Amino acid sequence: MKIISIRQPWASLIVVGGQNVQTGAIELKDVENRSWGTTYRGPVLIHASLRPDAIRPDEIERRFGVRLACEQQLGGVIGMVDIVECVRPHPSPWYAPEHFAFILANPRPLPFIRWKGALSLRAAPAELLAPVDEQIKQAT
Template structure:
């Protein structure tokens, strides 16, 4: 996230664990949602307080269940570049019947930044954006 990113262009998305960790510390670059968005741009990746219990049954999630999982914190920044219906060609992280949100340019924060999340694609406060920029600048 560069200083040229305008504040209104930044959004945030809360993911349940271990999916936030899979994105921040792993190879997950597709987020599956029941709804689409026209937004494209920088997104703060927020690790929610909720743990997806179904993840214990999924081989892709197991490595992230063995490590500490930050909760209630911003863990990464990424660029949302596309949102499309299931096309059968995405990645192992794609779920059939869901909208696939494609992320690139991921930057993991050097330390999780505690912050309450919200539902949907939410607008972070200028204070939160400034705090994220500070953490990235001192990485």
């Protein structure tokens, strides 16, 4: 399994989404934008970076029509998602032009596990996989 660090609020928008301000429906961020592509397909742990992005909640609401729906935990694993494709461009409103879009599916929140982040999409260390596996077993 892989792990990727993403700044808040983007990490939470991938895992639990936000509330559409017009319809009330939960909307998920369905792509992760990167300047580099990947051939990896499969499950990825979502690590919320220790430092949040500078974007304000009202800016997310204005640009995407989504209100943040949960607490923005920092410095640990908050869930997992599957990377099913990597393309550019992509029609998602979350897509940033000139980037690669990791197309995401099947988001699953996990209880917070404090963990140190790192750059890139990388193999999740064995000492992290043990508590993650336990969380997944408890959730099923």
